[in-house]
Amino acid sequence: MASNTTVDGALAAAPTTTRSITTADAKREFSIAAPRGRAMRWFSSIVLVVIGIVFLLPLVWLVLASLDASASLSVKWPEAPSFDNFLTVLTPETSLIPLTNSFILSAGCAVVTVFAAILAAYPLSRYSMRINKPFLYGVLFGTCLPITAMMVPVYALFVAFNLIDNMTGTILFLAATSLPMAIWMMKNFMDSVPISLEEAAWTDGASAMRTLRAIVVPLMRPGIAVVFIFVFIQTWGNFFIPFVLLLSPEKLPAAVSIFSFFGQYGSVAYGQLAAFSLLYSVPVLALYVLVTRLGGGSFALAGAVKG
Amino acid sequence: MTTTAPTALGAPSAPRAGRPVQRKRRPGRTILRSAPLLPAIVLLGVFLLGPVISSLYGSLTDSSLSGASASNAEFVGLENYTSLFADPDFPKSVLLTLVFLVASALIGQNVLGLGLAVLMQSSHKPVRVIVSTIVVTAWVLPEIVASFAAYAFFNDGGTLNTMLTGLGIPGVNWLYVFPMLCVILANIWRGTAFSMLVYTAALNDVPPEITEAAEVDGARGWQRFTLVTVPMIRRSISTNLMLTTLQTLSVFALIFVMTGGGPGTDSTTLPLLAYQEAFRFGELGFGTAIATILLLVGAVFGVLYIRALKPEVD
Numbered sequence: 001m002a003s004n005t006t007v008d009g010a011l012a013a014a015p016t017t018t019r020s021i022t023t024a025d026a027k028r029e030f031s032i033a034a035p036r037g038r039a040m041r042w043f044s045s046i047v048l049v050v051i052g053i054v055f056l057l058p059l060v061w062l063v064l065a066s067l068d069a070s071a072s073l074s075v076k077w078p079e080a081p082s083f084d085n086f087l088t089v090l091t092p093e094t095s096l097i098p099l100t101n102s103f104i105l106s107a108g109c110a111v112v113t114v115f116a117a118i119l120a121a122y123p124l125s126r127y128s129m130r131i132n133k134p135f136l137y138g139v140l141f142g143t144c145l146p147i148t149a150m151m152v153p154v155y156a157l158f159v160a161f162n163l164i165d166n167m168t169g170t171i172l173f174l175a176a177t178s179l180p181m182a183i184w185m186m187k188n189f190m191d192s193v194p195i196s197l198e199e200a201a202w203t204d205g206a207s208a209m210r211t212l213r214a215i216v217v218p219l220m221r222p223g224i225a226v227v228f229i230f231v232f233i234q235t236w237g238n239f240f241i242p243f244v245l246l247l248s249p250e251k252l253p254a255a256v257s258i259f260s261f262f263g264q265y266g267s268v269a270y271g272q273l274a275a276f277s278l279l280y281s282v283p284v285l286a287l288y289v290l291v292t293r294l295g296g297g298s299f300a301l302a303g304a305v306k307g
Numbered sequence: 308m309t310t311t312a313p314t315a316l317g318a319p320s321a322p323r324a325g326r327p328v329q330r331k332r333r334p335g336r337t338i339l340r341s342a343p344l345l346p347a348i349v350l351l352g353v354f355l356l357g358p359v360i361s362s363l364y365g366s367l368t369d370s371s372l373s374g375a376s377a378s379n380a381e382f383v384g385l386e387n388y389t390s391l392f393a394d395p396d397f398p399k400s401v402l403l404t405l406v407f408l409v410a411s412a413l414i415g416q417n418v419l420g421l422g423l424a425v426l427m428q429s430s431h432k433p434v435r436v437i438v439s440t441i442v443v444t445a446w447v448l449p450e451i452v453a454s455f456a457a458y459a460f461f462n463d464g465g466t467l468n469t470m471l472t473g474l475g476i477p478g479v480n481w482l483y484v485f486p487m488l489c490v491i492l493a494n495i496w497r498g499t500a501f502s503m504l505v506y507t508a509a510l511n512d513v514p515p516e517i518t519e520a521a522e523v524d525g526a527r528g529w530q531r532f533t534l535v536t537v538p539m540i541r542r543s544i545s546t547n548l549m550l551t552t553l554q555t556l557s558v559f560a561l562i563f564v565m566t567g568g569g570p571g572t573d574s575t576t577l578p579l580l581a582y583q584e585a586f587r588f589g590e591l592g593f594g595t596a597i598a599t600i601l602l603l604v605g606a607v608f609g610v611l612y613i614r615a616l617k618p619e620v621d
Contacts, residue, residue, distance in 0.1 A: 040429050049438065055445055061466055073465040074464055120343060123340050131344070140616060145605055146556045146604075148556075148578045150362065153362035155591075156361060156365055156591055172350065175354075179351060237449035239451045
């Protein structure tokens with residue numbers, strides 16, 4: 001079960017849902033016994049296959065075009081499949097510097113976010129203070145803000161503080177946008193770490209911060225990894241924020257430079273555009289598979305957004 | 308448990324063993340204990356709350372990117388809002404945003420997501436695994452890449468028209484003739500995975516005994532679904548409706564890449580209008596007014612969402 005991709009694997013990871021999987025299996029056997037159930041299964045599978053093919057078509061173009069030196073916008077089998085498009089775009093100016101920038105932005109944002117989220121989650125999870133409830137409501141509310149809508153005032157603010165085209169400023173803003181979700185996820189992970197070990201440490205005179213560093217953080221490493229990857233994936237894919245806040249070509253992340261590449265050569269070099277897009281997407285897809293293995297998976301990502 | 312999804316995050320509402328007993332409050336200790344919240348509070352305050360407040364204020368000034376009002380913006384009251392409502396582009400943009408929200412999020416993603424989740428329950432396992440992987444891939448891809456893929460699909464010389472020609476049907480320039488239809492379908496393609504995952508989890512939490520009992524009582528398939536299953540997962544449905552609405556409200560790159568808001572303003576939803584007014588025409592105050600309206604709409608949904616999740620915080 002765990003080797004399955006996406007939904008099944010993710011469900012198996014959540015202990016509370018394992019029960020419902022076994023009962024769901026039992027239900028399936030029950031319906032196989034009835035002829036109407038078997039017809040229903042074939043019907044469902046055929047409809048799913050049709051939907052799957054429709055969903056697959058735009059993705060197939062991406063892969064086939066990247067292997068085709070004379071790619072068009074339509075799905076067609078490359079006459080002479082080659083990796084020429086990849087070799088053409090794998091130059092420092094075209095893809096390597098933008099990908100490095102994407103990495104700096106995403107990793108920087110993920111580090112800042114995870115650090116602030118762990119610190120904030122600890123008092124929220126361990127003490128009952130008067131500030132907890134308003135803070136958590138504020139955080140939940142923050143997850144609902146349409147960030148796209150905020151970019152105009154954010155731009156004005158960045159101009160006022162002279163932070164336009166500043167990587168650090170952009171990283172801090174990206175961190176602030178992912179922080180509400182990260183705090184919420186981190187608090188939930190921390191809630192599931194038993195408190196008894198910490199109580200022992202407190203009795204021995206360890207401070208709260210020391211307990212956090214020496215006991216809680218090591219115990220919730222998989223959870224921290226899930227939050228880190230989650231923030232990393234989100235930032236890696238973000239187009240609008242760096243598009244508005246960064247200007248110089250040597251600072252632009254891949255998301256934005258792919259867009260300018262499209263504007264400059266897009267109408268002639270679809271193959272290269274597809275190749276660049278794939279190079280840029282592979283890390284995200286790999287991290288997604290990794291987060292599924294870590295026990296979070298698509299389910300946790302969806303769950304994260306759900307609160 | 309409000310929804311089924313948070314279970315994966317370690318059951319947030321589960322009672323925690325041994326929360327420290329609240330002793331007599333000492334103000335010093337509370338400050339010390341809440342100190343770790345500080346980095347988060349500073350980040351959120353400066354970079355989220357700051358822009359929201361400056362958005363409210365900025366929308367009341369005539370600030371612009373160039374010219375005299377760039378350096379010293381003047382307070383103009385509600386002028387931006389009155390000219391906004393007088394501008395024919397704005398009501399059209401509101402309408403397009405509503406169409407986009409209802410068609411792609413409320414109907415498209417939710418119905419298709421629920422449909423997929425139901426079909427997956429009764430389909431063969433290999434089919435289920437492969438199809439869900441495909442659907443989720445479209446969701447995990449970076450938005451700019453997904454936008455290019457959708458652009459290529461609907462383009463005049465794209466996959467859709469090639470297939471239609473193959474079937475002997477003359478194609479049209481979809482992005483130009485039906486821009487809204489294209490971006491709606493593209494957003495459904497990209498966003499359905501989220502609803503599918505939420506509903507798959509919700510359906511797995513419906514005890515099979517209940518549907519079986521309904522079956523024994525003679526309820527047919529469709530009746531079982533509408534009278535038993537849907538009421539059982541109604542909380543997941545309402546939360547999911549809200550979240551997909553919020554996500555769709557801030558869709559920018561998809562429309563920006565596929566149609567650029569055009570032809571003319573025929574697919575200019577509010578985020579694109581705010582962007583164009585502020586950055587292309589330099590009307591920062593005008594763009595900020597649109598942004599403020601969007602923020603308020605988001606805030607309303609946010610409050611509804613928090614009310615739905617209230618038991619989890621308490």
